[in-house]
Amino acid sequence: MAPVCVLVGAMGAGKTSTGTELADLLGVEFRDTDAEIERVAGKPIPEIFVDDGEDHFRALERDTVAGALAEFGGVLALGGGAILAPQTRAALAGHPVVYLSVEFADAMKRVGLGAGRPLLAINPRATLKHLLDQRRPLYQEVATLTVVTDGRTPQEVAAEIAGALKAG
Numbered sequence: 001m002a003p004v005c006v007l008v009g010a011m012g013a014g015k016t017s018t019g020t021e022l023a024d025l026l027g028v029e030f031r032d033t034d035a036e037i038e039r040v041a042g043k044p045i046p047e048i049f050v051d052d053g054e055d056h057f058r059a060l061e062r063d064t065v066a067g068a069l070a071e072f073g074g075v076l077a078l079g080g081g082a083i084l085a086p087q088t089r090a091a092l093a094g095h096p097v098v099y100l101s102v103e104f105a106d107a108m109k110r111v112g113l114g115a116g117r118p119l120l121a122i123n124p125r126a127t128l129k130h131l132l133d134q135r136r137p138l139y140q141e142v143a144t145l146t147v148v149t150d151g152r153t154p155q156e157v158a159a160e161i162a163g164a165l166k167a168g
């Protein structure tokens with residue numbers, strides 16, 4: 001089995017909310033790799049960063065994404081930094097990968113003070129801006145479709161993706 005759709009994009013792109021809507025529209029399950037990592041680790045992501053470090057989180061993330069790409073047949077959302085791993089970018093080849101693009105203003109509004117997102121614990125505005133600029137080319141590299149999310153609801157974005165998937 002393979003995902004019917006993989007969602008990538010930065011923090012604040014709306015991967016979880018859009019993915020939930022999209023899975024409903026398509027009548028399939030939704031899975032979020034962040035939630036899966038938390039389930040396996042038995043603790044929230046900020047605690048994994050504090051107790052074990054970001055490298056450990058990234059290793060869990062690589063394994064979780066690889067596992068889901070191999071056996072999960074629904075809509076899969078990846079954490080914003082998952083595409084940093086070359087293995088993950090390679091593993092995404094051949095899958096329908098939708099890049100939910102978001103510009104700084106909307107991303108900032110959606111993440112707020114960054115609660116639950118350890119990378120934004122210090123200086124969230126500058127950090128988010130830097131991450132968006134640094135990662136944009138990586139999202140573009142893995143994407144088979146890019147959907148703009150700025151100023152749009154998760155329902156609108158999900159409907160566009162569902163239409164594109166059905167059109168093949």
Ligand code: S3P
Pocket residue numbers: 009010011012015034045078079080081082116117118119
């Ligand atoms: C991260 C994004 C988060 C989560 C972790 C690291 C990142 O996921 O995986 O805090 O490096 O951008 P979301 O994009 O779902 O917030």
